[in-house]
Amino acid sequence: MVTNRTVTITDNTTGDTVECPIIEGTHGAPVISIKGLYPALGMFTHDPGFGATSSCNSTITYIDGDKGILLYRGYPIEQLAEKSSYLEVCYLLLFGELPAPEEFARFSAKIRQHSMVHEGMRTMIGGYRQDAHPMGMLVGLVGSLSTFYHDSLDINDPEHRVLSAYRVIAKMPTLAADIYKYHLGQPFNYPVNSLGYVNNFMRMMYAVPAEPFQISPTAVKALELMLILHADHEQNTSTSTVRLAGSSGANPFACIAAGIATLWGPAHGGANEAVIHMLNEIGEAKNIARFLDRAKDKDDPFRLMGFGHRVYKNFDPRATIIRQACHDLLGELDAGAQQAPLFEVAQELEQIALSDDYFKERNLYPNVDFYSGIILSALNITVNMFTVMFAMARSVGWIAQWMEMMVDAEQRIGRPRQLYTGAAKRDYVLKRDRED
Numbered sequence: 001m002v003t004n005r006t007v008t009i010t011d012n013t014t015g016d017t018v019e020c021p022i023i024e025g026t027h028g029a030p031v032i033s034i035k036g037l038y039p040a041l042g043m044f045t046h047d048p049g050f051g052a053t054s055s056c057n058s059t060i061t062y063i064d065g066d067k068g069i070l071l072y073r074g075y076p077i078e079q080l081a082e083k084s085s086y087l088e089v090c091y092l093l094l095f096g097e098l099p100a101p102e103e104f105a106r107f108s109a110k111i112r113q114h115s116m117v118h119e120g121m122r123t124m125i126g127g128y129r130q131d132a133h134p135m136g137m138l139v140g141l142v143g144s145l146s147t148f149y150h151d152s153l154d155i156n157d158p159e160h161r162v163l164s165a166y167r168v169i170a171k172m173p174t175l176a177a178d179i180y181k182y183h184l185g186q187p188f189n190y191p192v193n194s195l196g197y198v199n200n201f202m203r204m205m206y207a208v209p210a211e212p213f214q215i216s217p218t219a220v221k222a223l224e225l226m227l228i229l230h231a232d233h234e235q236n237t238s239t240s241t242v243r244l245a246g247s248s249g250a251n252p253f254a255c256i257a258a259g260i261a262t263l264w265g266p267a268h269g270g271a272n273e274a275v276i277h278m279l280n281e282i283g284e285a286k287n288i289a290r291f292l293d294r295a296k297d298k299d300d301p302f303r304l305m306g307f308g309h310r311v312y313k314n315f316d317p318r319a320t321i322i323r324q325a326c327h328d329l330l331g332e333l334d335a336g337a338q339q340a341p342l343f344e345v346a347q348e349l350e351q352i353a354l355s356d357d358y359f360k361e362r363n364l365y366p367n368v369d370f371y372s373g374i375i376l377s378a379l380n381i382t383v384n385m386f387t388v389m390f391a392m393a394r395s396v397g398w399i400a401q402w403m404e405m406m407v408d409a410e411q412r413i414g415r416p417r418q419l420y421t422g423a424a425k426r427d428y429v430l431k432r433d434r435e436d
């Protein structure tokens, strides 16, 4: 909402000045519209990493990093984690309201209708090495989804946009399970639409033809929680990538593939896999001090994986929920017992880090990735599949943000500027005139 508040920017060498309007949102910091800056002062703002830059209007997710608040369409994550389901959260993120029973039934039926993938994709999977990293496979497979749906990729057609959203949400579990089965050398399972979304996924992941399939309701509930907590998170790096790709008019599957590629980085979604490797490397509580010293050493690239966040300068509310879920679940899940020592090291590491001045001064708290790997391991999900699980959960956030961008009148092709610090203009030097 544009206010009559402005900020005045004045160049103290020339006296040139510009009034920039302040725009307020529902919650959180107001923003300064700087559209008039270049025309008035011939200057750009400079914000490497976009730490102080608002890139868009959004009505989907709100984060208060100082208070550790996360809202999906205004609903606190703690309430959704306790009372909702992933598919209901998908509806909420896509359409802005909690669905009435009939609406939810229709939505669920739509998702079930698109749960299978074209058989050609299973042939594609066979072209990868069996030890290919699952995220590398997921990037390729999701990007290729657009090659199977020429009939519904008109991004200016609202019905095509919603259909693409259904396809992304419905097919990610099938692709993730197929990748996992290929990795194990086991036969693929087809979706069984009579099962719930998470049950269907777990069956595709773990069922084998030789045995009847059983999955513990505790495990299903734990995975449902993880999917809800990872579903969206404002303008994080991968979501910003999806929006930037979408601003060029690229099809939604290509945009989501770009988001998956971005999420893979260990500074972002790849951290859940890196945390487990780090906890295994630490091994026992007595080794923690050495790793904290490395994390503080500016000459050592090592960082404490699962700690720190660009926005949360307090607890990541998702980490708090996941830590409690770890505590509740490890004793209940069959594989949970093996994770107990890892959970103990993680808790000890958290306590020591949170009392260490280096971490306190920099407001470095555990983030969503710090404990998530422990639950995923207890669910018998292999470590190299962790970021695939994150991508599966976040696919609804990506596609919801893409849909929002596509109807935002303010949105144009994203094209940042730069501060050029390279060579001054100079003439070409012929080879014979160059000195060795």
Ligand code: SDX
Pocket (backbone or CB within 6 Å): 049, 232, 233, 235, 236, 237, 266, 267, 268, 269, 271, 295, 296, 302, 303, 304, 305, 306, 307, 308, 309, 310, 311, 362, 364, 367, 368, 369
């Ligand atoms: C996710 O944005 C999102 O919303 C992301 C996400 C989502 O849901 O989409 O929440 C998911 O990506 C969570 C983050 C997962 N990544 C990790 O756990 C990797 C470890 N964390 C760091 O790489 C880091 O904290 C980042 C990348 C998460 C945040 O980096 P920033 O905001 O750029 O922070 P910074 O690099 O400016 O660090 C500030 C200071 C620096 O020290 P000084 O230069 O001030 O002396 O804190 C230090 C950093 O060296 N620091 C760390 C640290 N994180 C920051 N030091 C040791 N270990 C760490 N983990």
